[in-house]
Amino acid sequence: MKLLKSIVLATATCATATSAMAQTNVVWWDFFVGGDGQRMKALISQFNEEHPDINIDATSSEWGVPFYTRVRTASAVGQGPDMVSYHLSRVPLALSEGILTPISDSDLEHAGLARTDFYERSIEAASDDEGTLYAVPFDIHSIILYYNKSYLEGSEYLDEEGNLTGIESLDDLNAALALAQDNGSRTPLSYQTGGPGGIWRIFHTLLSQQGGTLIEDGEVLPGDNFDKAVRAIAIMQDWGDNDYQPEHAEYEASVALFTSGRSAFFINGVWEVPTLVDMQEAGTLSFEWGAIKVPTLLEEDAIWADSHAFAIPIQGSEEMSAEKREAVMTVIGWMENHSLDWAAAGHIPAYLPTAESEEFAQMEPNATYASLADNAVYDARSTIAGVASPVYDAALNVIAPAIHGFLEPEQAAEQMRQELQALLD
DSSP: OHHHHHHHHHHHHHHHHHHHHOOEEEEEEEOOOSHHHHHHHHHHHHHHHHOTTEEEEEEEOOOSHHHHHHHHHHHHTTOSOSEEEEEGGGHHHHHHHTOBOOOOHHHHHHTTOOGGGBOHHHHHHTBOTTOOBOOEEOEEEEEEEEEEGGGTTTSTTBOTTSOBOOOOSHHHHHHHHHHHHHTTOSSSEEOOSSSHHHHHHHHHHHHHTTTOOSEETTEESOTTHHHHHHHHHHHHHHHHHTTOSOSSOOHHHHHHHHHTTOOSEEEEEGGGHHHHHHHHHHTOOOSOEEEEEOOOOSSSOOEEEEOEEEEOBOBTTBOOOHHHHHHHHHHHHHHHHTHHHHHTTTOEESBHHHHTSHHHHTOTTHHHHGGGGGGEEOOOSSTTOSTTSHHHHHIIIIIHHHHTTSSOHHHHHHHHHHHHHHHHO
């Protein structure tokens, strides 16, 4: 009898220990592989250390069509992740494909969050037309204007503290580019002129600064939006005609032009801030630099923007268990509360308690360009727009030839309109 009791007690003790040690495994897929990837890995490691009951099993891969295709196909057959990083510009396409699950107010409450905790623009981009939420915004990222102070020393474009000033119009920027060229900058303005992302973001910004939009009510460049698109392309073509921008520069080359000191100005995403910070700390950067939000060059204060967000894909024909969903929302809530660490990757936190905190106000250069969140213009809500979409293809296949002088701006705008409209009809 004593032996039987001992066996029962040992079994019960073992079961209790096993229960106490049980973990909920959260399968996580993301596309953070650059400088921001290292920061995300550190956050994931910290979360796992602090949560013995939840384990994030993370996999990272390059963003773009392959990532989103993999998420769609794997989730459809129930072999996908429990949560993914997602660009809010891709939400309309995801909704048409039916691959994301709604995120309810009770889900947010479990994470210690509420809709009002985020920038309104990001919540709108994360929702469908009826207001149902399908992703939780993590940041707002945009293009910014980086500058090399050495080409501007002694000019009206640096104030007494060495900060960029005096660029309040397109004419001002062009004059600063001409000055930098005279001061020895062989390529005064660097950006990705040989790839879709860099071209699209600048075109979209110039279009938006005229109050223009690409798609309205299912029509591509309707009304005077066409003329605004022509003007935006003409501005970029003019930079090429004046040898201000590089010819057919791929992404890495556009970064190298600035970090090597050959370009006075550089338009790229906030995500390149870590590159410059790390080079500066390592002593491999030969100049002083700064970064501001892209100035209002035309009529309106508007800047291309997108957001990284967290989303919960479908699980094939099955529903995620309540326990797993609570674990996922715990992860999301924790990440939002630690988004100041993510801001070190150059981003602006979408979570207002962090974005409005004293700690973020002291973070440079982020705080200098943080106001861009108020003027962020996301891509058109369309199944053909967003990251790695047909709109990006049009930037490379149509706008790129125009800015390099192989098409007239009117021809490029018309070709873009026809090709994109055919996809919508």
